[in-house]
Amino acid sequence: MTKPVEKTTLANGLMVLLKEIHTAPIVSHWVWYRVGSRNEVAGLTGASHWVEHMLFKGTPNFPPSVLDRAVSRDGGYWNALTYLDWTTFFETMPADKIDLALRLEADRMANALFDPQEVASERTVIISERQGNENEPTFLLSEEVQAAAFRVHPYHHEVIGDMADLERMTRDDLYNHYRRYYTPNNAVLAVAGDFDSQQMLARIEELYGAVPPGPSLDWQPRPEPPARGERRVTVEGPGDTTYMMVSYRAPSASEADFFPFTVMDSLLSGASSLNLFGGGISNKTSRLYQALVEKEFAVAVSGGLQATIDPFLYTINLVLHPQRTPEETLAALDEQVEAICAAPLPEQDLARALKQAKALFAYGSESITNQAFWLGFAEMFASYDWFLNYLDRLAAVTPEQVMETARKYLRRQNRVVGIYLPVGSKQQAEEVEA
Amino acid sequence: MSASRNALGFSPSRHSLPGPEDITRVELPNGIVMLVRRNDNSPSVVINGYLEAGSLFEPDDRLGLADFVASALMRGTQRRNFQQIYDTLESVGASLGFNGGVHTTGFGGRCLAEDLPLLFDLLAETLTQPAFPEEQVERLRVQILTELAIRAQDTAEMASLLFDQILYPGHPYSRPEDGYPETVQAITLQDLREFHRRHYGPRGMLLVVVGAVEAGQAVDLAARSLGEWRNPQQPAPIALPPAPILTSLRQERVTVNGKSQADVLLGAVGPERMAPDYTAAAIGNSILGQFGMMGRIGEAVREKAGLAYYAFSSLNAGVGPGPWQIAAGVAPGNVERAIELIRQEVRRFVESPVEEEELADVKANFIGSLPLSLESNGGVAGALVRLERYKLGLDYYQRYEDLVNAVTREDVLRAAQRYLHPERLGIAIAGP
Numbered sequence: 081m082t083k084p085v086e087k088t089t090l091a092n093g094l095m096v097l098l099k100e101i102h103t104a105p106i107v108s109h110w111v112w113y114r115v116g117s118r119n120e121v122a123g124l125t126g127a128s129h130w131v132e133h134m135l136f137k138g139t140p141n142f143p144p145s146v147l148d149r150a151v152s153r154d155g156g157y158w159n160a161l162t163y164l165d166w167t168t169f170f171e172t173m174p175a176d177k178i179d180l181a182l183r184l185e186a187d188r189m190a191n192a193l194f195d196p197q198e199v200a201s202e203r204t205v206i207i208s209e210r211q212g213n214e215n216e217p218t219f220l221l222s223e224e225v226q227a228a229a230f231r232v233h234p235y236h237h238e239v240i241g242d243m244a245d246l247e248r249m250t251r252d253d254l255y256n257h258y259r260r261y262y263t264p265n266n267a268v269l270a271v272a273g274d275f276d277s278q279q280m281l282a283r284i285e286e287l288y289g290a291v292p293p294g295p296s297l298d299w300q301p302r303p304e305p306p307a308r309g310e311r312r313v314t315v316e317g318p319g320d321t322t323y324m325m326v327s328y329r330a331p332s333a334s335e336a337d338f339f340p341f342t343v344m345d346s347l348l349s350g351a352s353s354l355n356l357f358g359g360g361i362s363n364k365t366s367r368l369y370q371a372l373v374e375k376e377f378a379v380a381v382s383g384g385l386q387a388t389i390d391p392f393l394y395t396i397n398l399v400l401h402p403q404r405t406p407e408e409t410l411a412a413l414d415e416q417v418e419a420i421c422a423a424p425l426p427e428q429d430l431a432r433a434l435k436q437a438k439a440l441f442a443y444g445s446e447s448i449t450n451q452a453f454w455l456g457f458a459e460m461f462a463s464y465d466w467f468l469n470y471l472d473r474l475a476a477v478t479p480e481q482v483m484e485t486a487r488k489y490l491r492r493q494n495r496v497v498g499i500y501l502p503v504g505s506k507q508q509a510e511e512v513e514a
Numbered sequence: 515m516s517a518s519r520n521a522l523g524f525s526p527s528r529h530s531l532p533g534p535e536d537i538t539r540v541e542l543p544n545g546i547v548m549l550v551r552r553n554d555n556s557p558s559v560v561i562n563g564y565l566e567a568g569s570l571f572e573p574d575d576r577l578g579l580a581d582f583v584a585s586a587l588m589r590g591t592q593r594r595n596f597q598q599i600y601d602t603l604e605s606v607g608a609s610l611g612f613n614g615g616v617h618t619t620g621f622g623g624r625c626l627a628e629d630l631p632l633l634f635d636l637l638a639e640t641l642t643q644p645a646f647p648e649e650q651v652e653r654l655r656v657q658i659l660t661e662l663a664i665r666a667q668d669t670a671e672m673a674s675l676l677f678d679q680i681l682y683p684g685h686p687y688s689r690p691e692d693g694y695p696e697t698v699q700a701i702t703l704q705d706l707r708e709f710h711r712r713h714y715g716p717r718g719m720l721l722v723v724v725g726a727v728e729a730g731q732a733v734d735l736a737a738r739s740l741g742e743w744r745n746p747q748q749p750a751p752i753a754l755p756p757a758p759i760l761t762s763l764r765q766e767r768v769t770v771n772g773k774s775q776a777d778v779l780l781g782a783v784g785p786e787r788m789a790p791d792y793t794a795a796a797i798g799n800s801i802l803g804q805f806g807m808m809g810r811i812g813e814a815v816r817e818k819a820g821l822a823y824y825a826f827s828s829l830n831a832g833v834g835p836g837p838w839q840i841a842a843g844v845a846p847g848n849v850e851r852a853i854e855l856i857r858q859e860v861r862r863f864v865e866s867p868v869e870e871e872e873l874a875d876v877k878a879n880f881i882g883s884l885p886l887s888l889e890s891n892g893g894v895a896g897a898l899v900r901l902e903r904y905k906l907g908l909d910y911y912q913r914y915e916d917l918v919n920a921v922t923r924e925d926v927l928r929a930a931q932r933y934l935h936p937e938r939l940g941i942a943i944a945g946p
Contacts, residue, residue, distance in 0.1 A: 103555040105885055136807065145813065148806035153875045155882015172889075174882050201820030209823035211774035212843045215669055318772030319667040321660060351607065357890070361609045364600040374596075379657045399660060432605050439558070439607025439626050446556040446890040505666055505771065 086277050092293040093265025097455045099272040101448055107178040107273035108452035110170040111185045115261035116163050117239045119299055126241015127257045129162040137198040139191040142184055162239055165389045166460040172449045175274040186287040199251040210240050217317055217500045224313045225325050225498035233304040263294030270456035273448045311496045316503050322400040323500040328489050330394035333387035333461040339473045340481040343433045349383025351436035355444035356453045371416045376401050377409040389461045406499045421486045424479035437474050531911040538729035542741055544716040549898045550729040557627050559725030560891040562899055564618035566718035569691045570752045576701050578693020581614030583709050587640040589650035596650055608633055614691055617833045627726035638739035646706050662695050669770050669777040669944040676768050677779040677942035681837055683758055715745025720902050724895040754834045757783045765941040776846045776945025780856055784838030784933050787831040787904045793917055794925035796829055800876045801868050803827025814855045821848050838933050846945050861936040867923040880918045
């Protein structure tokens, strides 16, 4: 029922990937732009995310409220996401309604209004979004850890941007960012589901083919110099719970090390998948859970590697046991890191990591939306072949490679240790009869 | 803009919504009800279900007991310890988990189709032979207490706790399923064992299986692993007392120091899921605070006033009358203004019928989005759980379009007026 993926590039530079899946009367349509916080400099942090919001604020053809009403009326599910390297907009719709998604995305690729009043009202919405994030101790900590890990590279700041910039950025700053990066030659269109590829491609040509290309982009962020020693950051805030983040510099997704690193992560902190939709599995037999949670240094541990264009971070997140100090817990973590660096893994551990990856792949393939997600996502940092070869490349990883990778990356000089220190909680309730 | 076109080559005839033709419903002799639907599109299987062992059975000084028992099931059985249980699961990329609710304790799991026997064995073993090993129970207790400490710092959760107390004084729905630190501290090993012994049993249990498995095979597997289970002590389900009715506006606030944003919850007791006006209320709720970018409330609070990143309504109808509520996250200085805007929208919603166009939009949305909600095995499993739990009938999703289309503007107004009164709302605020 599933045909091979068809990949084409239109004359204006738009890359198109199509995957027919005829298991349900659904089509999922994604437009990916190669722009995210990686493309932002000081003064403009958060611009990509704000621009994403502004694309819901209307074009001459689809005024603001018309846009979301139209998609919802047709039973569609839609959203947009901004991340380090990319921004994406998607609609999953009943197959006979998908034309609307094509029309509106082709339209807002070039025609978003950025009405000054809408920019002003969205400024306070985004500030509110950031304040909601600031309520979370883990956001406050992660923001400081990222800033300590990247002094030079724009991965330095959070996707949502710094408050100072959210308060000051102008309508023109945002519009220029939009015009610079939202061009067909800087975008990937990925569609999966119940359609005929020839008909779909013809319609895409008709709608997207008319969008004029922009100037070619050659954005090279300033590379981060090598780490020359462990950095520590502490954040103090309300609460009774101590959190820790141990973030190591990690390989980018296109580096060969990414695959042994993925196996290492699976053993250390549990199998994680890069699926946006689809279930995960627990990590209670992972080495860190066994050594930290079962030994009562922490009450929860998780870890994850991101697939990024430039080297980003592999972060181990810990919620500390109330009776433990950060130093004790870190020492227990370091024992496990040293063990994985000391000797090659047993073969059976590798086989198990592979079986877990296969299961997560199967869960992810249940959903057409998730399959369409992968078509474009993989193109952001590598190519769709990266996804197709993922399991084979994991299967080719050897115990020695995992050990070498651990030795190369999991060094203290290569990490930031972040600690959230709670300063206690006070609560009062009061009643107001109105 | 070119005119809207029809299909880009899709083929509607192959697809059908779940119904009596492809859902197998079986009742095992011990009372367990099974619903199975096959889907071979992916080599995976999802299981889902519940038992009649919710927090309704807890005494006030042991709140959190049902959830504690549920979480402890996987910590060791009479045959396997914690390590062996998770080794069995995680080695094959499978998952299984339990959590305690008010009326029921739910469970869910997934695996590759080839590992389904293993998942069923583990489900049966954890349900019928948990060991509650003391060391594991104490470790789990610290984890639960830490979660409660984190909850105390979460403005949305604190607003929700307060809101339930305002709306349901003296009613079981005022009690949090995860309890309070002092009630969780008070729970003994004996309490856990006793709760399990009395309340866990096959009567009232639902087991839903969706995925790459033939229905007969799934039923055989379940009968083999759970068919012999009996518990003659299982008490009858507890009848809910009627929900209290607010007679005035009641606003309360809980301070969570050091936070940047306040969470506001506002609303009243809504319908039960099985109430005749549920569908009208659900459509009304979408118009009020969901459709498009969060309905009328999103339009007023987010789009026009720019006060909040989220401002939406939800209808939490279940076995009993859950709250019909509006939630918003706003800067501390904007709380009163947001409440005023929301109350204005509630007033408009109960004073005049919704527009014909709004009603048509939401109906189209409900009908059109149904296949999307059934995209994955997990989505179908959740839908089958609702069929059985709320006695909707196996043909419910096939009748759904007619049910939705039958709702009129007057139906929506009547439902709005029955449940929401702008002068009789509960309002909970949690923030700095």
